[in-house]
Amino acid sequence: ASKIEILSIPIWNVTMDETKNFVFQCIQENRAAIIATANAEMVMKAQTDNELAHVLQNADMVIPDGAGVLWAAEQQGDKFKERVAGFDLACRLLQEAAVRQTAVYLFGGAEGVAYAAVEKCSETFGKINVVGIRSGFFTEEEEKQIIQDIRESGTKILFVALGVPKQEKWIYQHLSELGNCVCVGVGGTFDVLAG
Numbered sequence: 102a103s104k105i106e107i108l109s110i111p112i113w114n115v116t117m118d119e120t121k122n123f124v125f126q127c128i129q130e131n132r133a134a135i136i137a138t139a140n141a142e143m144v145m146k147a148q149t150d151n152e153l154a155h156v157l158q159n160a161d162m163v164i165p166d167g168a169g170v171l172w173a174a175e176q177q178g179d180k181f182k183e184r185v186a187g188f189d190l191a192c193r194l195l196q197e198a199a200v201r202q203t204a205v206y207l208f209g210g211a212e213g214v215a216y217a218a219v220e221k222c223s224e225t226f227g228k229i230n231v232v233g234i235r236s237g238f239f240t241e242e243e244e245k246q247i248i249q250d251i252r253e254s255g256t257k258i259l260f261v262a263l264g265v266p267k268q269e270k271w272i273y274q275h276l277s278e279l280g281n282c283v284c285v286g287v288g289g290t291f292d293v294l295a296g
C-alpha cells in the first residue's frame with residue numbers, strides 16, 4: 102500500500118478492510134507485526150520523542166486514525182482513502198477473530214476492565230477466543246511474567262492498552278519476545294468497550 106508522510110511519520114493509505122486483511126495475512130504467515138494508530142497528537146509527540154518516531158517509522162503499518170491526520174494530508178495535497186479509527190479497528194479485529202476463533206490477548210487498562218470489554222464484545226460478536234487478559238499496571242518483576250505469559254499463550258493478536266506513547270514503545274521493545282503475534286496499540290479502547 103502507498104504511504105503518505107505527515108511531518109516525517111509515514112502513514113499507510115489503507116481502508117479498514119485492507120488493514121483487517123493485512124492483520125490476518127500476517128497471522129496466516131505466522132509473523133510478528135506492529136500496527137500503530139496515528140492521530141494528530143501522536144504525530145506531534147513524535148516530533149520531540151525520537152523513540153516514538155523510530156517506532157512509527159519501523160512499524161509494519163501505521164493507520165490514519167484521526168481526522169487531524171486526514172486534514173494535514175489535504176493541506177499538503179494528499180488524500181487518504183478513509184479514516185481508520187483505532188477503536189473501530191479493535192472492534193473489527195475482535196469481530197473477525199470471533200468468526201475465525203483466532204486467539205486474542207488483551208493487555209492493559211485497570212484491573213477488570215479488559216475482562217468487562219470482552220464480556221461486552223462477546224454479546225455482540227459471539228464467543229471470543231481469549232487466551233489471556235492482564236491489567237496494565239505492573240512492576241518490573243511482573244513485566245517478565247507478563248511477557249512470558251503472552252508468548253506461551255500462543256496469541257495471534259495482542260491488544261496493548263497502556264496509553265500513547267508507552268504502548269508503542271513497549272510493543273517495539275518486546276516484539277521479539279512475544280511470539281509471532283500481531284500487536285496493536287489501542288489506548289483507551291478497553292475502557293470504552295467496557296462501558
Ligand code: UDP
Pocket residue numbers: 209210211236237238262263264265266287288289290291292
Ligand atoms: N494504562 C495502563 N497502564 C499504564 C498507563 C495507562 O494500563 O501504565 C491504561 C489506562 O488504564 C487506559 C489506557 O492505558 O485504559 C490509556 O488510555 P488513555 O485514553 O489515557 O490513552 P490514550 O488513548 O490517550 O493513549
